[in-house]
Amino acid sequence: MNYELITTLEDYYQAKRNKHALAIKVILDNPRGFHDHDAIYEAVESQLKLLVESNDYLEGLAYVREYAEA
Secondary structure (H helix, E strand, O other), X not given: OOOHHHHHHHHHHHHHHHHHHHHHHHHHHOHHHOXXXXXXXXXXXXXXXXXXXXXXXXXXXXXXXXXXXX
């Protein structure tokens, strides 16, 4: 089986996960950009949801790779 597509998707979702983790870090390091605490929480939560979504895709791809190798 050609794993190039799986590897490419893994790289893509790892990059997305890292992007959202960095966005959370930027939000937490620069809270002055938000008018109140609720806005900070909402921004972090939004990025966290996207991070978790990317992580879910990575878990699914790991399962597909394992299944294909069996």
